[in-house]
Amino acid sequence: MDVGSMLDERSREIFRRIVESYLENGEPLGSRNLSRLLPMSLSPASVRNVMSDLEQLGLIYSPHISAGRLPTQSGLRFFVDAFMQTGNLSDEERASIDRQVRPNDRDQTLENLMTDASLMLSGVSRGAGIVITTKSDPILKHVEFIRLEPTKALAVLVGDHNQIENRIIDLPAGVTSSQLTEAANFLNAHLTGQTLPEFRGQIKKLKQEVQTEVDALAQDLIEKGLAVWSGDSEEGKPTQLIVRGRANLLEGLGEASDLDRLRLLFDDLEKKDSLIEILELAEAGSGVRIFIGSENKLFSLSGSSLIVAPYRDGEDRIVGAVGVIGPTRLNYSRVVPMVDYTAQLIARLSRGSM
Known part of the structure; x- marks a missing residue:
């Protein structure tokens, strides 16, 4: 059903005002207040008749009797597809993103860049900023083994940007401390410049x-x-998830059920299957994609929306995604171009094009 063709100018204007009011303050908009906002002269009774038609089309609903109207999930999707305009970012907005995400020193790691991007997106959206990336292996410059138990040792790996990664490894029975030292010496002699x-x-x-x-x-x-x-008688690179701004999603939630739904959301996000799913969602279309509520099973319980865009490596392969998770009343027209620009920026930075 082509809903757009069934709406005249008056119906479209009333619907748009209801959605914009919801996105701005989250409150239902009643016919009396709505009649004052319209550019055409309509009585509250006429507005109520139009609202009734919109309700029958499944675009709006009344949260309780005698209240104003809110957009349904289908209504939000229709608004995003048919009404929303996402202009280009201003020079000032681009400069602000560049300052918050670009490296401030030569030794800043890619993971730090991703964290900065996640924090920035959280700040501009008042939601949770997410970055998913394949974890790169550091170029090693030093390795050391420290015996912990007869059959366990701590491997200390020092990367080229002074990242330090510790791993506990199992040792074959009978390995001596001198053999561990010899192994470390051999690796340090041959590992230079390699992962x-x-x-x-x-x-x-x-x-x-x-x-x-x-x-x-x-x-x-x-x-x-x-x-x-x-x-x-290959192992793939692990994916990692960076989320910043979770507290933004908890602000203003008084219902225990709302908190439980958000906890479920973050529990899901921390499972690898969900990371892969978000990457696949980003990959399925070009540019920024918007998922509202239960359009994606990952968010069917939380009632949240996802705005996500992929970023690519030098060979045009999708290697990660950036995005924002927030309530369904996210400021889509503002967040979409920011997610898009951030994805492009991270792609350039991750390829070393500062």
């Missing part, structure tokens, strides 16, 4: 070459009857 997965690939290649030689020698010995052979 751990890159170096692991080199080790695998070397092992395969040695294994090929061993296999050839073993096969020769077996063929000569001098030996009996007994043989034995």
Whole structure:
């Protein structure tokens, strides 16, 4: 059903005023106040007749008897698709985003940039700013192993921007402290300028070459009857989620059920499946996408909206997404261009184009 074709100019104007009032203050708009706002002369009774028609079309509803009207989820979607205009950001707004997201020193990590972007989006939207990115492996410059128990050690990995990552690793039985030192010395001598997965690939290649030689020698010995052979038998990059501004979503919520729905939302977000889902949502369309309430099952319980845009690497592959989660009465026309510009900015920064 093409709802737009069923609305005349008067109906469209009344509907637009109801939605804009809701987005501004979250309150129902009644016929008497609405009649004063309209550019055409209409009595409150005439306005009520139009509101009744809009209600039958599923665009607005009355939260309780004798109250004004609020937009339904379908009404919000129709408003976003048919009425909302998202202009370009002003030079001042672009400059403000640049100041908050661009690196302030050479050693700032990409993760710090993502956190800054999330904080900025939270601030401008009064919602929660989110950034999803594939976690990059640092170029290592030093490795150290510290024995904790006979079969456990702490691996200390120091990256090229002085990031320090600690990992507890399991040790084969019988490994001595001197062997740990030798292993660290070997890695530090050969790891310069490489990530751990890159170096692991080199080790695998070397092992395969040695294994090929061993296999050839073993096969020769077996063929000569001098030996009996007994043989034995990729991991993807983890995704990480950065969320800032959760408190914004809790402001003004008095109902315990509202708080419970938001907790469910954030519990879902912290599950890897939800991160993948948001990336897929961003990838499914070009530019910024808007999901209102239950349009996406991830938010069906929380009653929240998601504005999300993908960002790409130098080979035009989607490697992450930025966005805002907030109440359904988000200021869409303001937030959409900011999410779009932030995604473009992060894409440039992550490729090293400052």
